[in-house]
Amino acid sequence: MKILVAVKQVAALDEDFEIRADKKDVDEEFLLFDLNEWDDFSLEEAMRIKEESPDTEIEVVVVSIGPDRVDESLRKCLAKGADRAIRVWDDAVEGSDTVAIGKMLAEVVKKEAPDMVFAGVQSSDQSHASTGIAMAAYLGLPHAAVVADLKYSPGANKATIRRELEGGILQEVEIACPAVLTIQLGINKPRYASLRGIKQAAAKPIEAWSLGDIGMSASDVGEGSAMSRVRRMYVPEKGRAQMIEGTIAQQAARIIEIIKEFKGA
Amino acid sequence: MTNPIEITRILFEDFQPQTIHLFYAFGYSAIAIFIYGTYTQIRKYRRGKDDGSWGELLHRFWDMAKTMGSHRTLVRRDKKAGRAHGLIFFGFVLLFIGTSTITLEYDILEPLFGIKFWYGNFYLWFSLVLDIAGFGLILGLIYMMYRRKWLNLPKLSYARLDRQPGDPDFDRPQYRREDWAFLWSFILIGITGFVLEATRLVWLSGRPSVWDYRMWSPIGAALAHLMQGLGMTSEGASAFRPSLWWFHGLLSLTFIALIPRTKIKHIFTAAASLMFKDPLAGRRLPRVPDDQKNAGYKAITDLTWKNLLHLDACTKCGRCQEACPANAVGAPLSPRDVILSLREFANNALNKKELPKEAELDIHGKDVGQVFMETLWSCRTCLACVEICPVAVEHVPIIVQMRRHLVEQGEMEPLLEKTLQTIHKSGNSFGESKRKRAAWAKDLSFEIKDARLDPVDILWFVGDYASFDPRNQKVTQAFAKLMNAAGVDFGLLFEGEMNAGNDVRRVGEEGLYEYLATSNIQSLSDCDFNSIVTTDPHSYNTIRNEYPDFGGSYEIQHYSTVVKKLLEDGKLKLKKKLDYRVTFHDPCHLGRFNKGYDAPRDIIKMLGCDLVDMGRNRDNSFCCGAGGGRIWIPDPVGTVKPSQNRMNEAGTIEGLQVFVVSCPKDLTMFEDALKTSGYEGKFIVRELIELIDECMDYPEEILEKEVVAEIE
Ligand SMILES: Cc1cc2nc3c(=O)[nH]c(=O)nc-3n(C[C@H](O)[C@H](O)[C@@H](O)COP(=O)(O)OP(=O)(O)OC[C@H]3O[C@@H](n4cnc5c(N)ncnc54)[C@H](O)[C@@H]3O)c2cc1C
Ligand code: SF4
Ligand code: SF4
Numbered sequence A: 001m002k003i004l005v006a007v008k009q010v011a012a013l014d015e016d017f018e019i020r021a022d023k024k025d026v027d028e029e030f031l032l033f034d035l036n037e038w039d040d041f042s043l044e045e046a047m048r049i050k051e052e053s054p055d056t057e058i059e060v061v062v063v064s065i066g067p068d069r070v071d072e073s074l075r076k077c078l079a080k081g082a083d084r085a086i087r088v089w090d091d092a093v094e095g096s097d098t099v100a101i102g103k104m105l106a107e108v109v110k111k112e113a114p115d116m117v118f119a120g121v122q123s124s125d126q127s128h129a130s131t132g133i134a135m136a137a138y139l140g141l142p143h144a145a146v147v148a149d150l151k152y153s154p155g156a157n158k159a160t161i162r163r164e165l166e167g168g169i170l171q172e173v174e175i176a177c178p179a180v181l182t183i184q185l186g187i188n189k190p191r192y193a194s195l196r197g198i199k200q201a202a203a204k205p206i207e208a209w210s211l212g213d214i215g216m217s218a219s220d221v222g223e224g225s226a227m228s229r230v231r232r233m234y235v236p237e238k239g240r241a242q243m244i245e246g247t248i249a250q251q252a253a254r255i256i257e258i259i260k261e262f263k264g265a
Numbered sequence B: 001m002t003n004p005i006e007i008t009r010i011l012f013e014d015f016q017p018q019t020i021h022l023f024y025a026f027g028y029s030a031i032a033i034f035i036y037g038t039y040t041q042i043r044k045y046r047r048g049k050d051d052g053s054w055g056e057l058l059h060r061f062w063d064m065a066k067t068m069g070s071h072r073t074l075v076r077r078d079k080k081a082g083r084a085h086g087l088i089f090f091g092f093v094l095l096f097i098g099t100s101t102i103t104l105e106y107d108i109l110e111p112l113f114g115i116k117f118w119y120g121n122f123y124l125w126f127s128l129v130l131d132i133a134g135f136g137l138i139l140g141l142i143y144m145m146y147r148r149k150w151l152n153l154p155k156l157s158y159a160r161l162d163r164q165p166g167d168p169d170f171d172r173p174q175y176r177r178e179d180w181a182f183l184w185s186f187i188l189i190g191i192t193g194f195v196l197e198a199t200r201l202v203w204l205s206g207r208p209s210v211w212d213y214r215m216w217s218p219i220g221a222a223l224a225h226l227m228q229g230l231g232m233t234s235e236g237a238s239a240f241r242p243s244l245w246w247f248h249g250l251l252s253l254t255f256i257a258l259i260p261r262t263k264i265k266h267i268f269t270a271a272a273s274l275m276f277k278d279p280l281a282g283r284r285l286p287r288v289p290d291d292q293k294n295a296g297y298k299a300i301t302d303l304t305w306k307n308l309l310h311l312d313a314c315t316k317c318g319r320c321q322e323a324c325p326a327n328a329v330g331a332p333l334s335p336r337d338v339i340l341s342l343r344e345f346a347n348n349a350l351n352k353k354e355l356p357k358e359a360e361l362d363i364h365g366k367d368v369g370q371v372f373m374e375t376l377w378s379c380r381t382c383l384a385c386v387e388i389c390p391v392a393v394e395h396v397p398i399i400v401q402m403r404r405h406l407v408e409q410g411e412m413e414p415l416l417e418k419t420l421q422t423i424h425k426s427g428n429s430f431g432e433s434k435r436k437r438a439a440w441a442k443d444l445s446f447e448i449k450d451a452r453l454d455p456v457d458i459l460w461f462v463g464d465y466a467s468f469d470p471r472n473q474k475v476t477q478a479f480a481k482l483m484n485a486a487g488v489d490f491g492l493l494f495e496g497e498m499n500a501g502n503d504v505r506r507v508g509e510e511g512l513y514e515y516l517a518t519s520n521i522q523s524l525s526d527c528d529f530n531s532i533v534t535t536d537p538h539s540y541n542t543i544r545n546e547y548p549d550f551g552g553s554y555e556i557q558h559y560s561t562v563v564k565k566l567l568e569d570g571k572l573k574l575k576k577k578l579d580y581r582v583t584f585h586d587p588c589h590l591g592r593f594n595k596g597y598d599a600p601r602d603i604i605k606m607l608g609c610d611l612v613d614m615g616r617n618r619d620n621s622f623c624c625g626a627g628g629g630r631i632w633i634p635d636p637v638g639t640v641k642p643s644q645n646r647m648n649e650a651g652t653i654e655g656l657q658v659f660v661v662s663c664p665k666d667l668t669m670f671e672d673a674l675k676t677s678g679y680e681g682k683f684i685v686r687e688l689i690e691l692i693d694e695c696m697d698y699p700e701e702i703l704e705k706e707v708v709a710e711i712e
Helices: A037-052 A070-077 A097-110 A131-139 A196-202 A250-264 B019-048 B057-070 B081-114 B120-150 B175-204 B218-229 B236-262 B265-277 B305-313 B320-321 B335-350 B373-378 B384-388 B394-409 B415-426 B439-443 B465-468 B469-486 B502-507 B508-527 B537-550 B559-568 B596-607 B629-630 B642-651 B664-676 B688-694
Strands: A002-006 A009-013 A031-035 A057-065 A084-088 A116-120 A143-150 A158-164 A172-174 A180-183 A204-207 B458-460 B490-492 B533-536 B557-558 B581-584 B658-661 B682-685
Touching: A002 A097, A002 A131, A009 A070, A009 B305, A031 A037, A031 A070, A031 B415, A037 A057, A037 A180, A037 B502, A057 A070, A057 A097, A070 A084, A070 A196, A070 A204, A070 B305, A084 B218, A097 A131, A116 A131, A116 B320, A131 A143, A131 A180, A131 B688, A143 A172, A143 B175, A180 B682, A196 B508, B019 B305, B057 B265, B081 B120, B120 B218, B175 B218, B175 B236, B175 B265, B175 B537, B236 B265, B265 B305, B305 B335, B305 B394, B320 B335, B320 B384, B373 B394, B384 B394, B394 B502, B394 B537, B415 B502, B415 B508, B415 B629, B439 B469, B439 B688, B465 B469, B465 B642, B465 B664, B469 B559, B502 B508, B502 B537, B502 B629, B508 B537, B508 B642, B533 B537, B533 B559, B537 B557, B557 B559, B559 B596, B559 B688, B581 B596, B658 B664, B658 B688, B664 B682
Parallel strands: A002 A057, A002 A116, A057 A084, A084 A204, A116 A180, A143 A180, B458 B490, B458 B533, B533 B557, B581 B658, B658 B682
Antiparallel strands: A009 A031, A143 A158, A158 A172
16 A cells, blocks of 8 residues: 655745846745645645554655755655655756646656555645646546545545635545545644654655656656746835834824825825 | 669660560561662662763762751751751651661670670760750651641642642642651651650669669650659559550661652652752753664653652652742643652552553653643743752753653644744744844944954854844844944854754754754854853853753853953943842843853942842742743733743832843843733833943944833
8 A cells, every 4th residue: 555645845935035147036045945835734644544554554655856955855754754755856857847747746656556646736836736636637547636634544445535615615525546636734734843853864765766767758848848938037016015113102103194194184 | 883884775675585586577577678679669760761970979979968968958948847857857867877876786796796885975975966866856847747737838739730620640648648647657756765765764763874864865854754743653664665665666667668668768869869960950951862763751761760760859848849930820830740740650660570561651641640741841941940959850851851752743832843843944933034143233333243254252142032033133232332342352153143952952852953053063163263152041051051062162151241341341331320220030041050140230230220139039030931942832821921920029129110131032021021911111121231231322322222211
């Protein structure tokens, strides 16, 4: 019994960041990298299933497509209890769109043949919410997005899930397994990975796969084969909002002043 | 004149040989039970992990003897109980030595070598000393009985804040029963001893070698006269004596046999606990060995033998509970009960012949003897408990070790978890960009040196709160101006500085602490400086006491020491004096942790202020509630916070104008508490640096001063 969890290392902006010279992305020097928040939940869901059935042998495999620095995030997953970690990378992957990433993940899934596949609903930096579903499409597997609750006994041929819809409505769905589920925040309470745990996980190997390992080539990925490309990244003009500083009394005085200005008094 | 050799007590006078044999049989059995009990206790301790405290045994022994001899730790904050204990202790010790002396002559020296010394003058002085000792013992015990019965001291109540009435271990009546059984049996041994002495005097009143010297045992003699007055004859005494003799003897032997199994064992465990006391307990927390899989204490067998010994040393005196700020505000924590729970757990699990299964050794949970996670998270690691414990129980290292396990299990407040992740990511607890660490320095009219580029005399380790908290930044700027005005050659680490890790370590996130400490040590080792200064007592503590374990030994001073010296040397000149009535709050990490009680007070006096200390000051200072990572865990709504409790204490000082602190976290905590506890407008909270700043007269003013304006 095996659960595969696709995880992504996302970028967060540091204060006072700068846009790269080619204007297509933020200068990497101003980015702080961490595991996508959604992936904490999908890994936790896999761990929950594993731990709730101590008598069944369950392997949790985390997979990420990304450069070397992603190892740090994978180690965090290993520290939280994942059994194996796979990282696929080739410099040619740079600039790939979600569909290409989905295809690559699908190839990994084919090789690993898991009984269940999780991805996050979306990533916090790009928010396409399409990678998991693209992967499912390539695999031809049943899929469900925005899963907020999961009932699944390891190895069963179906699972009952609740999907989160607009306006706080839940939809209960029965899905045939293996399936690809994109997991929503709040499905569980992700565990804390202590730094000692992360350090100890450094001893566990991270399997480094190349494009060749998943039967793909440089021409299948990257900007060239992407169906969309970034033209420009920029900070929009500031609105009228401003931060009022000073003591409470000074702030109140300033607000009164502004109101008066608007009223034209 | 009687022959001195006749002035003695004939042991077993008029006893049948069988009776004597019977008594010896009882005696040996008592000793056997005692030895077996001692063996099981030692076996229990040996089931704990190793501890490195074996060094310098002689030195340790001498320190312990001094502490016990002076009763210093016992009279502290409770003179009467301490003195009463002194009477009991010295009474007991003398009586014990006395009995041993008799045994030495009667059972060893005389039968083997024919040596006798227990007669004549020696015997008379011996009688006198022992009479006085016994009398002291009884007086002490009477006071203790009175104290337990009539003083209604909250610290002697066994009701717990971390259990509900009805829970099996809520108020532990068995403790009360044991206390009384102990007091009664002890006092009965003393009283029957005197009655026995008096009965012997009456019985042998016709024998001059006894009767003529009766005043050498004054209490016995007084009782003898009383008994005679009540009509007891020599024959009556002779008839009455044997049963009393047996009662006294058997009670004493039972007492000895039961030492290892009852609270009486504190005679030994407390002495050993004092002997293995760690002067840096809680100030320097234990490292987790690199090859150890899990950090912290999960099972009772994870405790070291020294921890287990401390558990047994506790005499339930309640002083730690009385000093505990968490307990004072009703949090489910009493340091005493943490110790007692674990002790009970250890006695249940480790006194058996075979060690129970792994699962039965888990000390975390909701069962009897287990410790709640809420209890562990309530601790502020303020060391008030460790400081006052008369028998050197070290609660905080145990609490932190248990938290280390909780952290690995992720059993903590979500907010705390977030903060730890933030610290890991950004190197500070504010989640601010590293680049902004020295943003406060931009408003100054002078440049501060970058210690990473230029050699400096003093490297200033600023710390998170002083760097990022807007209110504290003003203090930080003021300190920079002071140092600049005094012509000190100083510099910063700028973005090379990270959270020092003191509180992260006390939370129990040891891996993150190691990361922070080693990163800072790396940054420091790349700089050229003579010593470090900081305005943050938390950073001060960990750099001073804990970084050496990670290869970073530095000379570090809290700013109060540095500024005091600058003022004394005339490098800083006060342009005016202040006439405020102030009080000073000792920050735990400066005061109790590092004994920096005097420098801030000296400065306050130099400034001309009228310093009135609060009742709880210096080593008894009351934590603001922010320690041990509690600054990142919100206190439950609707409860009084420790900081508010402290404000109420300050509020009782007549005419108080300024509540002076010298710690960034204190400034945050107390300015908040001032508002929430209704003292706003009555007095103000100020960092000592701000008061010094008020007395300065800089050529160019960068910051506005509000201090004067706000004091009515
Ligand atoms: C660490 C990392 C670094 C990258 N660096 C670059 C780069 O420097 N330049 C560049 O052009 N492209 C890079 N890519 C590839 C690409 O831009 C993104 O991965 C893109 O496909 C992600 O879309 P999204 O964030 O909107 O994901 P979404 O479609 O929103 O889906 C999010 C979920 O899909 C899954 N998922 C998404 N991406 C991955 C992935 N790569 N591996 C495993 N699971 C995934 C996760 O479960 C995640 O929670 C990188 C990808 C990763 C993961
Ligand atoms: S360290 Fe302070 S808060 Fe913690 S148990 Fe001891 S006295 Fe209480
Ligand atoms: S731990 Fe120390 S201070 Fe606390 S009750 Fe026990 S003996 Fe007293």
